[in-house]
Every structure is written in C-alpha cells, then in structure tokens.
Amino acid sequence: MSGGGIARGRLAEERKSWRKNHPHGFVAKPDIAQDGSLDLMTWKCIIPGKPGGFLHMGWEWLCLDGPYRIPFHSFQGTKPPNLELRNAIHTDWEGGFFPLTLQFSEDYPSKPPKCKFPQGFFHPNVYPSGTVCLSILNEDHDLLDQPNPGDPAQTDGYHLFVQDPTEYRRRVRQQAKLYPPAL
Template identity: 40%
Template sequence: MPERDLRTERIQQERKKWRKDHPFGFFAKPNKAADGSLDLHNWTAGIPGKPKTLWENATFPITIAFPEEYPAKPPKIKFPAGFYHPNVYPSGTICLSILNEEQDWRPAISIKQLLLGIQELLNNPNPDSPAQEPAWRAFSKKKDEYEKRVKLQSKQYANKD
C-alpha cells in the first residue's frame, strides 16, 4: 500500500501549503466524510473571477478528486455539470493541458498552480481546444451572446458581500 501513503502524504502537504498561502478569494478544503472525519481525497473549492472581466464578483465552485495514482496522475477537477465555458465539457470536466497526464501534467504542479491556471482559463478560453459546442461557437462567432451568457452565469455564482 505504499502508493496510497504517498498520495495521502502529498495531499496533506498540499493542504498545509494551501492553508499557509493561497490566493485571495480562493478556497479549497477537504470534504467531510459521513463519520465527520476529513475526506482528504475529495475537496470542494471555489475560484473567483478576476476583477475587470466578465467573471468578476463571483466565485465558481469546483470539486477536486485525487485519484489513487496522484501525484503521478492529475486530480480530476470539475465545475458543476452544464457550466458554460468553451473549455468545459457538459459534464463539468475542464479541458486544460496541465490537468491532462498526456499533455502538461507534472507531479510537481501544486493545487495553487492548478486553481490559478483554471482562473486564467475562465477569461482566456483556448479556442483550439473546444469542449462544448455552444459556448465555443458563441465565443468564436457571437461575442455578445457569449458575454451575455457568461454575465448571467456569473450572477448565478455572485459573491454575497
């Protein structure tokens, strides 16, 4: 079982680093298991939209699931199903090279780096890597429709100040 110990140790290190130093407006924490203990392998997190973007004044929820093979394999990070973005599949799965073990995933990538990368992707979609047709088509060809849908979605996740 040394694999599992490696995964848990790494997640504990990541959690400690995150608690000491995480970007303003972000949150990430392990879920609670049915017995009240922490489920280190499944987290809930939030990514704030950057100021002065269509995504501002909202915090977008994600889930993080660490596979058995973590950190050799990347965590599975998802938005809620139906999240509107050109690089997010209808299931909520995020299409981003640093989350893909076949592309740019490296075991040294931290939770902080992943969440900052996802925040960056929100406002800067990659048109060459579409994951959902309607958002990709609107982003590519109908900017005002795209912006209207993003603003609507941002209202749905608006920060309650």
C-alpha cells in the same frame, strides 16, 4: 482521514501549505466524509472570477488597480481630480465565485486530479457534464477569462465564443450572477 499512502501524505502537506498561503478569494478544502473525517481525495474549491479594476487619477499617477502603475506626470503639483475612481474596467467573470471539485486518485501526484464544475457550466472548455481537462487550467485561473478555442469541449460555449463574442460575454455575465459570494 482513512488510510495512508503517498497521495494522502502529499495532499496533507499541500493542505498545510495552502492554509498558510494561497491567492486571495480562492477556496480549496478537503470534503467531509460521511463518518465526519476529512476526505483528502476530494476537495471543494471556489474560483473567483477575475476582477476588473478602476482607472485611478491622483497627484502624480495614473494607474489601473492591479499590477500596473503608469506614471502620469501632468498631475504633479496640481489639485487632484474630484473623483479618484473613474472608468470601471470589468471582466465578464467578475463577481462570480465558481465552484470546482477536485477528485484525486491514489496515483496522485503522478496523475492529476479530475476537475469538475457544476453540470451545465457555460464555458467552451468545459464539457456539459462539468468536467474540464486539467491541462488547460493554470494557477492564474485563465481558463475562465481566456478560453482556448483550440480545445473545445462544449458546442454552445465554443460557437458563441468564436462566432458571437457579444452574446458569449452576455451569457458569461449572466452565469457569474448565479454564483455570488458565499456568506
């Protein structure tokens, strides 16, 4: 790591914090500079597509895997169904692990980083260059799953999202296959 400064100090602290605790499946790490040192000003990230869940039937609960548990008392005292996992609930982005580069300036944290997906990334809020406006990102990675039609950045993605949701979802699923988990 070369140089000091507020931005680099802050990023070093955030890196320590991230390494101790971060959301499952997400990756964020500083790039490696040509001299082999950490480049804290450029981070290579992976954003997992939001997973679906399964409708799970058991003794006394009907639940969607995830944060929701819905009591379903008609199963109490009865034999549980033969199959516990039924009716897979998928999201269009599920299965993809999407690369994102964060480029920080010396003005960080006063100014946000620039965020960039690969060039040609299909999404209404991502420019053809891959650049995305940071203001529409949030910690729950809803940018992928819930595009903002009020802030279009890409003509094809926007038109399909608004006018042909079926084709939009097909293209998203196709793109998710292009970004499998890294081994």
